[in-house]
Amino acid sequence: MSNTRTAEARSCLAVVLAAGESTRMKSSISKVLHPVAGRAMIAHVMEALADAGIEAAALVVGRDADAVVAAAQRADLPVSTHLQTQRLGTGHAVLAARAAIAKGYDDVLVVFGDTPLITAGPLKAARERLAAGDDVVVIGFHTDRPTGYGRLIIENDALLAIREEKDASEAERAITYCNGGLMAMNGRRALDFLDAIGNANAKGEYYLTDAVEVARAAGARTIAIEAPETELMGCNTRAELAVIEAAWQARRRHALMISGVSMIAPETVFLSHDTQLAQDVLVEPNVVFGPGVTVERDAVIHAFSHLEGAHVSAGATVGPYARLRPGAHLGEHAKVGNFCEIKKAEIGAGAKVNHLTYIGDAFVGADTNIGAGTVTCNYDGVNKHITRIGAKAFIGSNSSLVAPVTIGDGALVASGSVITDDVPDDAAAFGRARQTIKPGRAKLLRERYLAEKAAKSPKG
Numbered sequence: 455m456s457n458t459r460t461a462e463a464r465s466c467l468a469v470v471l472a473a474g475e476s477t478r479m480k481s482s483i484s485k486v487l488h489p490v491a492g493r494a495m496i497a498h499v500m501e502a503l504a505d506a507g508i509e510a511a512a513l514v515v516g517r518d519a520d521a522v523v524a525a526a527q528r529a530d531l532p533v534s535t536h537l538q539t540q541r542l543g544t545g546h547a548v549l550a551a552r553a554a555i556a557k558g559y560d561d562v563l564v565v566f567g568d569t570p571l572i573t574a575g576p577l578k579a580a581r582e583r584l585a586a587g588d589d590v591v592v593i594g595f596h597t598d599r600p601t602g603y604g605r606l607i608i609e610n611d612a613l614l615a616i617r618e619e620k621d622a623s624e625a626e627r628a629i630t631y632c633n634g635g636l637m638a639m640n641g642r643r644a645l646d647f648l649d650a651i652g653n654a655n656a657k658g659e660y661y662l663t664d665a666v667e668v669a670r671a672a673g674a675r676t677i678a679i680e681a682p683e684t685e686l687m688g689c690n691t692r693a694e695l696a697v698i699e700a701a702w703q704a705r706r707r708h709a710l711m712i713s714g715v716s717m718i719a720p721e722t723v724f725l726s727h728d729t730q731l732a733q734d735v736l737v738e739p740n741v742v743f744g745p746g747v748t749v750e751r752d753a754v755i756h757a758f759s760h761l762e763g764a765h766v767s768a769g770a771t772v773g774p775y776a777r778l779r780p781g782a783h784l785g786e787h788a789k790v791g792n793f794c795e796i797k798k799a800e801i802g803a804g805a806k807v808n809h810l811t812y813i814g815d816a817f818v819g820a821d822t823n824i825g826a827g828t829v830t831c832n833y834d835g836v837n838k839h840i841t842r843i844g845a846k847a848f849i850g851s852n853s854s855l856v857a858p859v860t861i862g863d864g865a866l867v868a869s870g871s872v873i874t875d876d877v878p879d880d881a882a883a884f885g886r887a888r889q890t891i892k893p894g895r896a897k898l899l900r901e902r903y904l905a906e907k908a909a910k911s912p913k914g
Contacts, residue, residue, distance in 0.1 A: 461581040464560035466508045467641065468577075469551045470526070472496055472567030473516030473538040478690045484518040486567035487525060488695055491702050492726035492745045494525040495689065498570035504531045505574035506581070508563065512554035514538050514547055522567070543659030545651040552645065559641040560584070564662060566635055568689045571701055576681035580638035589643055589674035590666055592616065593636040595683040603632035604663060606678045613678045614670065616663040631678065634686030637662060643674065738774070746780065764796075767803070785820065799830075802845065814838075815857065819845030825869065827852040844879065853885075 476485040486496040503511055511533045515522050523535050538550040548555075548564055555562055561584050563577060580591040592613055594606045605626050607614040616633045617626050639647060650668045651660045666676050684701050688694070706729075707720045714733035717723050722739045730748040731737070737755045744762025749755065753766045756773030763780025766772060769787040776790050781798030784790060788801045791808040799813045802820035807813055809826035815838050816830045828849050830841040839857035843849065847861050850869030861867060862879035871885035 461561075461578065461585040462507065464581065464585055465641070466510075466561040466563065466581060467554055467557070467559040468503045468508045468511045468563045468565055469548050469555065470496070470499060470503075470511055470513050470565055470567050471544065471547050472522050472526070473514050473541075473547060473550075474568065475517055475541075479692060479695075484516075484522055485689065487518060487521055488689070490570045490695070490699055490727075491706070492728075495570040495698075496522060496526045496567040498727070499565060499567055499572060500526050500528050500531060500533075502572045502574050502577060503563075503565070504528055506577035507574075508577070510534070510554070510559075512536055512551035513567075514550045526567075543653070543657070544662035545648060545660035545664065548662060549648050549660075555641070555644055555648075562639045562641045562644040564637045564639070566688060569635070569686060570689070571687055571698060571705075572636070572685050576636070576679070576685060577638075579679050579681075580636070583677060583679060584638055584640060587675060588677050589640040590647065590669045590676040591638040592666065592676070592678045593634045593638075593681050593686065594631055594678045595634050595681055595686050596630050597632055597683050598630060600627075600630050600632050605629040606631045606633055608678060611677065613666055613676045615667050618663070631680075633663065634681060634683075635688065636681075636686065637665065639665070639669075640674070643669075643672075646672065647674070732768075741773075747778075779814075813841075816841040816843065818843045819847060819863065821845060822847045822849070824849045825851035825853065829854050831856045 472486045474485045479485050487494045490498060511531055513523060513526055513533050514536050516538045519537060526533055534554050536551045538547050561581050563580065576593050580593055583591045592606065602619060604616045604618045605622055607617055607626065608631065619627060647665045647669050651664045653660050669676050687698055689698055703724060706725050707717060707723060710731050711717055711720065715731045716736045719739035723737050724742045726743050726745045728745055729743040732749060732751045734752045735749050738757040740758045741755050742760045746763040747761045749766040750768040752769045754771045756771065759773035759776045761778040764778035764782040766784045767786045770784040771789045772778060775793050777795045779795065779797035782796040783800045785801060785803035787804050789806045789808065790796055790801065794807050794811045797814040799816040801807060801818045802822065804821040805818050807824040811824055811826065811828045813830050815832040818824065822843055822845060831854055832838050832841065841855050841857045842860040844861060844863035844865065846863060847865045849867045850871065852870045853867050854872045856872065856874045859873055860876045862877055862881065864880040865877045866882040867873055867877065868884045871883060873883055873885045877883040
Protein backbone atom coordinates (compact mmCIF):
# COMPACT_ATOMS: atom_id res chain seq x y z
CA MET A 455 0.00 0.00 0.00
CA SER A 456 1.14 3.57 -0.63
CA ASN A 457 2.46 5.47 2.37
CA THR A 458 0.85 8.72 1.16
CA ARG A 459 -2.82 7.83 1.40
CA THR A 460 -4.89 10.06 3.64
CA ALA A 461 -4.91 9.16 7.32
CA GLU A 462 -8.61 8.29 7.14
CA ALA A 463 -7.96 5.70 4.43
CA ARG A 464 -5.10 4.00 6.28
CA SER A 465 -5.40 1.02 8.60
CA CYS A 466 -4.19 1.59 12.14
CA LEU A 467 -3.30 -0.50 15.18
CA ALA A 468 -2.80 0.98 18.64
CA VAL A 469 -0.51 -0.92 20.99
CA VAL A 470 -1.63 -0.03 24.51
CA LEU A 471 0.92 -0.69 27.25
CA ALA A 472 -1.00 -1.60 30.41
CA ALA A 473 1.15 -4.13 32.25
CA GLY A 474 2.43 -1.89 35.05
CA GLU A 475 2.79 -3.35 38.54
CA SER A 476 1.46 -0.33 40.50
CA THR A 477 4.58 -0.38 42.63
CA ARG A 478 4.70 3.37 43.17
CA MET A 479 0.92 3.57 43.48
CA LYS A 480 1.17 1.36 46.57
CA SER A 481 -1.98 -0.32 45.33
CA SER A 482 -3.66 -3.71 45.49
CA ILE A 483 -4.90 -3.31 41.88
CA SER A 484 -3.29 -2.51 38.55
CA LYS A 485 -2.45 1.14 38.07
CA VAL A 486 -4.60 1.49 34.95
CA LEU A 487 -7.70 0.34 36.88
CA HIS A 488 -7.61 3.35 39.18
CA PRO A 489 -10.53 5.63 38.34
CA VAL A 490 -10.53 9.13 36.91
CA ALA A 491 -13.99 10.72 36.86
CA GLY A 492 -15.53 7.44 37.93
CA ARG A 493 -14.01 5.05 35.39
CA ALA A 494 -10.71 3.28 34.94
CA MET A 495 -7.82 5.20 33.40
CA ILE A 496 -7.52 2.58 30.66
CA ALA A 497 -11.13 3.22 29.60
CA HIS A 498 -10.35 6.91 28.98
CA VAL A 499 -7.42 5.93 26.78
CA MET A 500 -9.57 3.51 24.78
CA GLU A 501 -12.16 6.23 24.22
CA ALA A 502 -9.49 8.51 22.72
CA LEU A 503 -8.37 5.70 20.41
CA ALA A 504 -11.92 5.09 19.20
CA ASP A 505 -12.46 8.82 18.66
CA ALA A 506 -9.27 8.92 16.57
CA GLY A 507 -10.70 6.34 14.18
CA ILE A 508 -8.24 3.60 15.15
CA GLU A 509 -9.66 0.27 14.06
CA ALA A 510 -7.94 -2.18 16.42
CA ALA A 511 -6.02 -2.22 19.68
CA ALA A 512 -3.43 -4.63 21.01
CA LEU A 513 -3.55 -4.53 24.78
CA VAL A 514 -0.32 -5.52 26.52
CA VAL A 515 -1.25 -6.71 30.01
CA GLY A 516 0.35 -8.20 33.08
CA ARG A 517 -1.07 -7.81 36.57
CA ASP A 518 -4.88 -8.12 36.89
CA ALA A 519 -5.03 -8.98 33.20
CA ASP A 520 -8.68 -10.06 33.15
CA ALA A 521 -9.87 -6.93 34.94
CA VAL A 522 -7.78 -4.68 32.71
CA VAL A 523 -9.14 -6.32 29.57
CA ALA A 524 -12.70 -5.95 30.86
CA ALA A 525 -12.18 -2.26 31.60
CA ALA A 526 -10.70 -1.68 28.14
CA GLN A 527 -13.49 -3.30 26.13
CA ARG A 528 -15.49 -1.14 23.72
CA ALA A 529 -18.05 -2.25 21.15
CA ASP A 530 -16.49 0.04 18.53
CA LEU A 531 -12.84 -0.99 19.01
CA PRO A 532 -11.75 -4.65 18.70
CA VAL A 533 -9.12 -5.53 21.30
CA SER A 534 -6.57 -8.36 21.23
CA THR A 535 -4.75 -9.29 24.43
CA HIS A 536 -1.02 -9.91 24.78
CA LEU A 537 0.61 -10.98 28.03
CA GLN A 538 3.94 -9.40 29.01
CA THR A 539 5.74 -12.00 31.09
CA GLN A 540 9.05 -10.15 31.56
CA ARG A 541 9.81 -6.52 32.38
CA LEU A 542 12.65 -5.63 30.02
CA GLY A 543 11.73 -2.08 29.01
CA THR A 544 9.15 -0.30 26.89
CA GLY A 545 10.57 -1.53 23.59
CA HIS A 546 10.32 -5.11 24.81
CA ALA A 547 6.76 -4.46 26.04
CA VAL A 548 5.63 -3.31 22.60
CA LEU A 549 7.02 -6.49 21.07
CA ALA A 550 4.69 -8.50 23.29
CA ALA A 551 2.11 -7.49 20.68
CA ARG A 552 4.26 -8.78 17.80
CA ALA A 553 1.47 -10.98 16.42
CA ALA A 554 -0.85 -7.99 16.05
CA ILE A 555 1.82 -5.69 14.59
CA ALA A 556 2.79 -8.37 12.06
CA LYS A 557 -0.67 -8.23 10.47
CA GLY A 558 0.58 -5.32 8.40
CA TYR A 559 -1.32 -2.22 9.45
CA ASP A 560 -0.38 1.00 7.72
CA ASP A 561 0.05 2.82 11.04
CA VAL A 562 1.09 1.57 14.47
CA LEU A 563 0.59 3.82 17.49
CA VAL A 564 2.12 3.12 20.89
CA VAL A 565 0.19 4.60 23.80
CA PHE A 566 0.14 4.08 27.55
CA GLY A 567 -2.78 2.92 29.65
CA ASP A 568 -2.02 5.46 32.38
CA THR A 569 -2.50 8.63 30.27
CA PRO A 570 -6.24 9.18 30.73
CA LEU A 571 -6.17 12.82 29.61
CA ILE A 572 -5.10 12.03 26.05
CA THR A 573 -7.62 13.03 23.38
CA ALA A 574 -8.03 12.06 19.74
CA GLY A 575 -6.35 15.25 18.50
CA PRO A 576 -2.66 14.33 18.95
CA LEU A 577 -3.30 10.77 17.75
CA LYS A 578 -4.91 12.03 14.54
CA ALA A 579 -2.08 14.52 14.05
CA ALA A 580 0.51 11.74 14.35
CA ARG A 581 -1.35 9.63 11.80
CA GLU A 582 -1.48 12.55 9.39
CA ARG A 583 2.31 12.80 9.55
CA LEU A 584 2.61 9.08 8.80
CA ALA A 585 0.28 9.54 5.85
CA ALA A 586 2.56 12.35 4.63
CA GLY A 587 5.52 9.99 4.53
CA ASP A 588 7.19 10.16 7.94
CA ASP A 589 8.18 6.82 9.46
CA VAL A 590 8.44 7.62 13.19
CA VAL A 591 6.43 10.36 14.87
CA VAL A 592 7.03 11.17 18.53
CA ILE A 593 4.42 13.18 20.40
CA GLY A 594 6.11 15.71 22.68
CA PHE A 595 5.35 18.82 24.67
CA HIS A 596 6.97 22.08 25.65
CA THR A 597 7.36 22.90 29.33
CA ASP A 598 9.24 25.36 31.50
CA ARG A 599 9.86 22.45 33.93
CA PRO A 600 11.74 19.90 31.79
CA THR A 601 13.63 18.26 34.65
CA GLY A 602 13.16 14.50 34.62
CA TYR A 603 11.93 14.23 31.02
CA GLY A 604 13.72 12.97 27.96
CA ARG A 605 14.61 15.83 25.60
CA LEU A 606 13.73 15.87 21.91
CA ILE A 607 16.80 16.69 19.82
CA ILE A 608 15.60 18.54 16.72
CA GLU A 609 17.60 19.63 13.69
CA ASN A 610 16.11 21.08 10.51
CA ASP A 611 12.64 19.94 11.64
CA ALA A 612 13.82 16.34 11.94
CA LEU A 613 13.94 14.45 15.23
CA LEU A 614 17.48 13.16 15.66
CA ALA A 615 17.11 11.44 19.03
CA ILE A 616 15.39 11.32 22.39
CA ARG A 617 18.00 12.02 25.02
CA GLU A 618 17.35 10.90 28.57
CA GLU A 619 18.27 13.56 31.11
CA LYS A 620 21.02 11.50 32.74
CA ASP A 621 22.71 11.14 29.36
CA ALA A 622 22.13 14.72 28.15
CA SER A 623 24.78 17.41 27.80
CA GLU A 624 24.35 20.74 29.52
CA ALA A 625 23.12 22.26 26.27
CA GLU A 626 20.65 19.42 25.74
CA ARG A 627 19.30 19.77 29.27
CA ALA A 628 18.36 23.35 28.43
CA ILE A 629 15.95 22.05 25.77
CA THR A 630 12.31 22.49 26.81
CA TYR A 631 10.82 20.23 24.13
CA CYS A 632 10.25 16.95 25.97
CA ASN A 633 9.22 13.39 25.16
CA GLY A 634 5.59 12.64 25.93
CA GLY A 635 6.05 8.89 25.53
CA LEU A 636 3.55 8.32 22.72
CA MET A 637 4.91 7.24 19.35
CA ALA A 638 3.54 6.46 15.90
CA MET A 639 5.36 4.29 13.37
CA ASN A 640 5.04 3.25 9.76
CA GLY A 641 3.35 -0.09 10.23
CA ARG A 642 5.29 -1.68 7.35
CA ARG A 643 8.60 -0.97 9.08
CA ALA A 644 7.59 -1.02 12.75
CA LEU A 645 8.85 -4.54 13.51
CA ASP A 646 12.18 -3.81 11.81
CA PHE A 647 12.65 -0.75 14.02
CA LEU A 648 11.57 -2.54 17.20
CA ASP A 649 13.69 -5.65 16.58
CA ALA A 650 16.78 -3.49 16.05
CA ILE A 651 16.53 -1.83 19.48
CA GLY A 652 19.36 -3.02 21.70
CA ASN A 653 19.83 -3.20 25.45
CA ALA A 654 23.38 -1.90 25.83
CA ASN A 655 22.59 0.32 28.79
CA ALA A 656 23.00 0.30 32.55
CA LYS A 657 19.69 -1.50 33.12
CA GLY A 658 20.01 -3.93 30.24
CA GLU A 659 16.55 -2.94 28.99
CA TYR A 660 15.07 -2.26 25.56
CA TYR A 661 13.88 1.34 25.38
CA LEU A 662 11.21 2.40 22.89
CA THR A 663 12.85 5.82 22.70
CA ASP A 664 15.81 4.21 20.90
CA ALA A 665 13.52 3.55 17.93
CA VAL A 666 14.22 7.09 16.74
CA GLU A 667 17.96 6.55 16.26
CA VAL A 668 17.39 3.05 14.92
CA ALA A 669 14.99 4.41 12.30
CA ARG A 670 17.34 7.21 11.29
CA ALA A 671 20.16 4.73 10.88
CA ALA A 672 17.90 2.84 8.48
CA GLY A 673 17.27 6.00 6.44
CA ALA A 674 13.76 6.57 7.79
CA ARG A 675 12.13 9.95 8.36
CA THR A 676 11.63 10.84 12.04
CA ILE A 677 9.89 13.89 13.44
CA ALA A 678 8.23 15.22 16.60
CA ILE A 679 4.85 16.89 16.90
CA GLU A 680 3.58 18.89 19.84
CA ALA A 681 0.59 18.18 22.09
CA PRO A 682 -0.60 19.93 25.26
CA GLU A 683 1.46 18.82 28.26
CA THR A 684 -1.69 17.97 30.22
CA GLU A 685 -2.83 15.41 27.65
CA LEU A 686 0.43 13.46 27.96
CA MET A 687 0.42 13.36 31.74
CA GLY A 688 1.09 9.88 33.08
CA CYS A 689 0.30 8.52 36.50
CA ASN A 690 2.63 6.70 38.88
CA THR A 691 1.52 7.81 42.36
CA ARG A 692 -1.69 8.67 44.20
CA ALA A 693 -0.57 12.30 44.23
CA GLU A 694 -0.29 12.30 40.44
CA LEU A 695 -3.69 10.61 40.22
CA ALA A 696 -5.19 13.54 42.14
CA VAL A 697 -3.53 16.01 39.76
CA ILE A 698 -4.93 14.14 36.77
CA GLU A 699 -8.41 14.07 38.34
CA ALA A 700 -8.26 17.83 38.89
CA ALA A 701 -7.17 18.43 35.30
CA TRP A 702 -9.96 16.22 33.93
CA GLN A 703 -12.54 17.98 36.07
CA ALA A 704 -11.36 21.43 35.00
CA ARG A 705 -11.49 20.47 31.32
CA ARG A 706 -14.97 18.97 31.57
CA ARG A 707 -16.38 21.87 33.59
CA HIS A 708 -15.09 24.31 31.02
CA ALA A 709 -16.65 22.34 28.17
CA LEU A 710 -20.02 22.25 29.94
CA MET A 711 -20.00 25.97 30.68
CA ILE A 712 -19.14 26.71 27.05
CA SER A 713 -22.15 24.56 26.08
CA GLY A 714 -24.52 26.71 28.18
CA VAL A 715 -24.37 25.27 31.71
CA SER A 716 -24.01 27.78 34.57
CA MET A 717 -21.77 26.96 37.53
CA ILE A 718 -21.50 29.52 40.32
CA ALA A 719 -18.28 28.05 41.74
CA PRO A 720 -17.11 25.55 39.13
CA GLU A 721 -14.03 24.49 41.08
CA THR A 722 -16.35 23.00 43.74
CA VAL A 723 -18.42 20.92 41.29
CA PHE A 724 -17.31 17.34 40.61
CA LEU A 725 -18.44 15.41 37.54
CA SER A 726 -18.34 11.83 36.31
CA HIS A 727 -17.19 10.73 32.89
CA ASP A 728 -20.80 10.38 31.68
CA THR A 729 -22.46 13.36 33.40
CA GLN A 730 -24.94 15.00 31.02
CA LEU A 731 -25.99 18.58 31.79
CA ALA A 732 -28.21 20.38 29.29
CA GLN A 733 -28.21 24.02 28.27
CA ASP A 734 -29.44 26.47 30.95
CA VAL A 735 -28.89 24.07 33.82
CA LEU A 736 -27.69 25.89 36.94
CA VAL A 737 -25.32 24.12 39.33
CA GLU A 738 -24.65 25.77 42.67
CA PRO A 739 -21.46 25.22 44.73
CA ASN A 740 -20.33 21.92 46.24
CA VAL A 741 -22.30 19.51 44.08
CA VAL A 742 -21.10 15.97 43.28
CA PHE A 743 -22.31 14.05 40.23
CA GLY A 744 -21.68 10.32 40.44
CA PRO A 745 -21.95 8.07 37.37
CA GLY A 746 -25.13 7.92 35.33
CA VAL A 747 -26.65 11.37 35.83
CA THR A 748 -28.66 13.31 33.24
CA VAL A 749 -30.01 16.78 33.96
CA GLU A 750 -32.34 18.41 31.43
CA ARG A 751 -32.80 22.08 30.51
CA ASP A 752 -33.56 24.76 33.09
CA ALA A 753 -33.13 22.43 36.04
CA VAL A 754 -31.40 23.76 39.16
CA ILE A 755 -29.06 21.69 41.34
CA HIS A 756 -28.71 23.56 44.61
CA ALA A 757 -25.64 23.52 46.82
CA PHE A 758 -24.26 20.47 48.65
CA SER A 759 -26.28 17.92 46.69
CA HIS A 760 -25.09 14.47 45.60
CA LEU A 761 -26.55 12.75 42.53
CA GLU A 762 -25.83 9.29 41.16
CA GLY A 763 -27.68 7.19 38.61
CA ALA A 764 -30.43 9.81 38.45
CA HIS A 765 -32.48 11.63 35.82
CA VAL A 766 -33.61 15.19 36.49
CA SER A 767 -36.17 16.45 34.00
CA ALA A 768 -36.56 19.97 32.64
CA GLY A 769 -37.26 22.69 35.19
CA ALA A 770 -36.89 20.41 38.22
CA THR A 771 -34.97 21.52 41.31
CA VAL A 772 -32.77 19.50 43.65
CA GLY A 773 -31.51 20.48 47.08
CA PRO A 774 -29.80 22.07 48.79
CA TYR A 775 -28.37 19.12 50.71
CA ALA A 776 -30.31 16.54 48.71
CA ARG A 777 -29.23 13.07 47.67
CA LEU A 778 -30.48 11.32 44.54
CA ARG A 779 -29.47 7.67 44.49
CA PRO A 780 -29.56 5.25 41.54
CA GLY A 781 -32.98 4.93 39.99
CA ALA A 782 -34.20 8.38 41.02
CA HIS A 783 -36.22 10.04 38.28
CA LEU A 784 -37.65 13.54 38.71
CA GLY A 785 -40.40 14.69 36.37
CA GLU A 786 -40.61 18.16 34.89
CA HIS A 787 -40.72 20.93 37.51
CA ALA A 788 -40.60 18.42 40.35
CA LYS A 789 -38.86 19.50 43.51
CA VAL A 790 -36.67 17.56 45.93
CA GLY A 791 -35.60 19.85 48.73
CA ASN A 792 -33.50 20.11 51.87
CA PHE A 793 -32.04 16.91 53.33
CA CYS A 794 -34.17 14.60 51.21
CA GLU A 795 -33.09 11.26 49.81
CA ILE A 796 -34.62 9.64 46.73
CA LYS A 797 -33.72 6.09 45.74
CA LYS A 798 -35.18 4.02 42.89
CA ALA A 799 -38.24 6.23 42.80
CA GLU A 800 -40.17 8.21 40.24
CA ILE A 801 -41.27 11.68 41.32
CA GLY A 802 -44.02 12.94 39.02
CA ALA A 803 -44.17 16.26 37.23
CA GLY A 804 -44.74 19.14 39.63
CA ALA A 805 -44.56 16.92 42.71
CA LYS A 806 -42.82 18.27 45.82
CA VAL A 807 -40.64 16.39 48.28
CA ASN A 808 -39.47 19.31 50.30
CA HIS A 809 -37.89 18.53 53.65
CA LEU A 810 -36.16 15.76 55.62
CA THR A 811 -37.79 12.95 53.69
CA TYR A 812 -36.85 9.50 52.37
CA ILE A 813 -38.61 8.17 49.28
CA GLY A 814 -37.36 4.75 48.15
CA ASP A 815 -38.81 2.12 45.81
CA ALA A 816 -41.77 4.34 45.09
CA PHE A 817 -43.92 6.08 42.52
CA VAL A 818 -45.15 9.58 43.35
CA GLY A 819 -47.82 11.05 41.09
CA ALA A 820 -47.89 14.46 39.46
CA ASP A 821 -48.52 17.51 41.67
CA THR A 822 -48.45 15.47 44.87
CA ASN A 823 -47.07 17.07 48.03
CA ILE A 824 -44.93 15.00 50.39
CA GLY A 825 -44.69 16.56 53.85
CA ALA A 826 -41.56 16.94 55.94
CA GLY A 827 -40.26 13.81 57.65
CA THR A 828 -42.16 11.35 55.48
CA VAL A 829 -40.62 7.90 55.09
CA THR A 830 -41.51 5.13 52.68
CA CYS A 831 -40.80 2.03 54.76
CA ASN A 832 -39.65 -0.11 51.87
CA TYR A 833 -37.56 -2.83 53.57
CA ASP A 834 -38.81 -5.63 55.77
CA GLY A 835 -35.36 -6.93 56.61
CA VAL A 836 -35.32 -9.33 53.66
CA ASN A 837 -37.14 -7.83 50.67
CA LYS A 838 -37.86 -4.39 49.24
CA HIS A 839 -41.47 -3.34 48.61
CA ILE A 840 -43.15 -0.65 46.51
CA THR A 841 -45.07 2.41 47.62
CA ARG A 842 -47.43 3.97 45.07
CA ILE A 843 -48.78 7.47 45.63
CA GLY A 844 -51.26 8.90 43.15
CA ALA A 845 -51.52 12.32 41.56
CA LYS A 846 -52.45 15.42 43.61
CA ALA A 847 -52.25 13.53 46.87
CA PHE A 848 -51.19 15.16 50.14
CA ILE A 849 -48.97 13.30 52.59
CA GLY A 850 -48.83 15.05 55.95
CA SER A 851 -45.59 15.61 57.80
CA ASN A 852 -43.95 12.85 59.82
CA SER A 853 -45.87 10.06 58.12
CA SER A 854 -44.61 6.50 57.65
CA LEU A 855 -45.91 4.63 54.62
CA VAL A 856 -45.33 0.91 55.20
CA ALA A 857 -44.87 -0.82 51.84
CA PRO A 858 -46.36 -2.47 49.98
CA VAL A 859 -49.05 0.19 50.02
CA THR A 860 -50.97 2.38 47.59
CA ILE A 861 -52.21 5.92 48.22
CA GLY A 862 -54.85 6.96 45.69
CA ASP A 863 -55.22 10.07 43.56
CA GLY A 864 -56.25 13.08 45.58
CA ALA A 865 -55.94 11.18 48.87
CA LEU A 866 -54.87 12.81 52.14
CA VAL A 867 -52.72 11.23 54.83
CA ALA A 868 -52.89 13.03 58.15
CA SER A 869 -49.69 14.21 59.79
CA GLY A 870 -48.01 11.67 62.04
CA SER A 871 -49.76 8.69 60.49
CA VAL A 872 -48.44 5.18 60.08
CA ILE A 873 -50.16 3.85 56.96
CA THR A 874 -50.26 0.08 56.52
CA ASP A 875 -53.39 -0.29 54.34
CA ASP A 876 -54.21 1.11 50.91
CA VAL A 877 -55.94 4.51 50.82
CA PRO A 878 -58.59 4.96 48.08
CA ASP A 879 -58.79 7.95 45.76
CA ASP A 880 -59.88 11.17 47.51
CA ALA A 881 -60.02 9.46 50.92
CA ALA A 882 -58.44 10.78 54.12
CA ALA A 883 -56.39 8.42 56.26
CA PHE A 884 -55.61 8.83 59.97
CA GLY A 885 -53.13 6.25 61.18
CA ARG A 886 -52.26 7.61 64.64
CA ALA A 887 -53.36 7.08 68.25
CA ARG A 888 -55.94 9.46 69.74
CA GLN A 889 -54.37 12.16 71.90
CA THR A 890 -54.86 11.84 75.66
CA ILE A 891 -54.30 14.59 78.31
CA LYS A 892 -53.16 13.67 81.85
CA PRO A 893 -53.35 16.81 84.05
CA GLY A 894 -50.37 17.25 86.42
CA ARG A 895 -48.64 14.12 85.15
CA ALA A 896 -45.64 16.06 83.72
CA LYS A 897 -44.86 17.61 87.14
CA LEU A 898 -44.99 14.26 88.88
CA LEU A 899 -42.74 12.62 86.32
CA ARG A 900 -40.24 15.47 86.49
CA GLU A 901 -40.02 15.22 90.29
CA ARG A 902 -39.53 11.46 90.07
CA TYR A 903 -36.73 11.80 87.51
CA LEU A 904 -34.96 14.46 89.60
CA ALA A 905 -35.15 12.22 92.70
CA GLU A 906 -33.73 9.29 90.74
CA LYS A 907 -30.85 11.44 89.46
CA ALA A 908 -30.06 12.72 92.97
CA ALA A 909 -29.99 9.17 94.33
CA LYS A 910 -27.36 8.21 91.75
CA SER A 911 -25.07 11.18 92.51
CA PRO A 912 -22.02 10.54 94.80
CA LYS A 913 -22.42 11.86 98.38
CA GLY A 914 -20.75 15.20 99.07
